[in-house]
Amino acid sequence: MIKSKKNIILLSIIFSSILSCNSFAKTQLLETHKFWKAYVSEINNNKTCFMTSEPINTVGKFDRDNRGKAYVFVTNIKGGSSHEVSVKAGFNFKNNNDVIFDVDNKKTKLFPVDDRAWSESSKVDRLLVQSMRKGKKLIISGKSSPGNTVVDTYSLSGFTKVLRVIDKQCS
Numbered sequence: 110m111i112k113s114k115k116n117i118i119l120l121s122i123i124f125s126s127i128l129s130c131n132s133f134a135k136t137q138l139l140e141t142h143k144f145w146k147a148y149v150s151e152i153n154n155n156k157t158c159f160m161t162s163e164p165i166n167t168v169g170k171f172d173r174d175n176r177g178k179a180y181v182f183v184t185n186i187k188g189g190s191s192h193e194v195s196v197k198a199g200f201n202f203k204n205n206n207d208v209i210f211d212v213d214n215k216k217t218k219l220f221p222v223d224d225r226a227w228s229e230s231s232k233v234d235r236l237l238v239q240s241m242r243k244g245k246k247l248i249i250s251g252k253s254s255p256g257n258t259v260v261d262t263y264s265l266s267g268f269t270k271v272l273r274v275i276d277k278q279c280s
Contacts, residue, residue: 135150139275144163145266169258179197181197183238185280187279196226198221200253202221202222210249211250221251242268248260
């Protein structure tokens with residue numbers, strides 16, 4: 110079951126506004142622990158909590174000056190979804206190519222839409238978060254629209270502590 114377009118569009122708007130610091134989103138850093146940061150954002154009295162991390166290592170043959178920032182997210186929407194996993198690549202993914210989400214050699218395919226990728230369901234999201242809580246390293250690999258393979262490595266150190274923060278704020 111693929112997430113609805115409405116949720117994808119809503120999350121894209123939220124992340125774009127947060128990352129570009131638009132004035133209509135009130136985003137506050139809640140806590141930082143090791144490689145992870147927790148945030149809360151309010152738009153029109155709708156509260157969203159999310160945690161994010163940036164890659165600690167990137168491998169691939171591509172022009173690094175043409176790539177935007179890469180992030181992995183876990184998002185809770187108060188009164189809505191929880192533990193939704195997504196990736197922002199910093200480049201547009203190649204159409205019809207899977208993005209691989211690999212936690213300590215346990216691989217899951219994500220589906221890409223432009224420069225973002227999601228799992229196929231909230232059930233898969235729960236499994237991904239569970240593996241991230243137990244894991245040490247996350248590797249996300251995908252192909253850019255020109256066909257370059259890009260592999261980002263994330264540390265999962267600090268993940269569980271920061272997850273508790275967003276769960277408390279947006280449960």
